[in-house]
Structure formats: structure tokens, C-alpha cells
Amino acid sequence: MPRGCPSKIRICDQTWKVTYFKNLIEEKQLYGATIPDERLIIIDASKSLDVIQSTLTHEILHACASMSNHDVGNEAQEGMVRALENTLFSALRSNAPWWK
Ligand SMILES: [Zn+2]
Numbered sequence: 001m002p003r004g005c006p007s008k009i010r011i012c013d014q015t016w017k018v019t020y021f022k023n024l025i026e027e028k029q030l031y032g033a034t035i036p037d038e039r040l041i042i043i044d045a046s047k048s049l050d051v052i053q054s055t056l057t058h059e060i061l062h063a064c065a066s067m068s069n070h071d072v073g074n075e076a077q078e079g080m081v082r083a084l085e086n087t088l089f090s091a092l093r094s095n096a097p098w099w100k
Pocket residue numbers: 058062078081
């Protein structure tokens with residue numbers, strides 16, 4: 001697990017497990033994945049910490065979408081998540097002390 005990265009995240013009062021793999025991109029062409037039924041987020045740990053944190057933000061948005069009861073379909077959800085990922089990541093980083 002990359003230094004400082006969480007192994008668990010609380011989302012909507014539920015605990016999601018976060019696991020890290022070294023070669024997810026090479027083997028599955030993915031930076032990360034979210035498996036809502038298992039409350040599991042998978043992150044490729046072979047990239048820089050910035051990329052790992054951004055990917056985790058991306059996957060958390062998928063997790064939030066899956067728990068929102070607002071099913072827009074996989075393609076629309078991916079578009080929404082990609083649109084929000086960078087702006088949310090920037091907002092979180094710029095206000096980190098406030099979130100603690
Ligand atoms: Zn995605």
C-alpha cells in the first residue's frame with residue numbers, strides 16, 4: 001500500500017475496502033476499479049502518489065454514484081465522474097485541513 005493511502009474509506013456510513021495492486025494498468029488497462037456489491041475499490045499502485053490520489057478520487061465518485069439511487073448507466077456515469085474528478089481533487093487538496 002502506498003505510504004499515507006487509506007485501506008478503508010467511509011462513504012454514506014458504510015466501509016469500503018481499498019486495495020492496491022502494482023500492475024493493474026498492464027494487466028487490465030485500468031488505473032482503478034470500483035465494485036459496489038463488494039464495497040471494494042481497487043487502485044493501481046505503480047503510478048505517482050498524485051495519480052494514485054486522483055484515481056482514488058475518481059473511484060470514490062463511482063462509489064458515491066452507485067449509492068445515490070440515481071442510475072444513469074455506466075457510460076453516462078463515467079462521463080460524470082471524469083468531469084468531476086479533477087475539480088473535486090483540486091478542491092480537496094486546496095482545503096485539506098478543513099476536511100479533517
Ligand atoms: Zn471511471
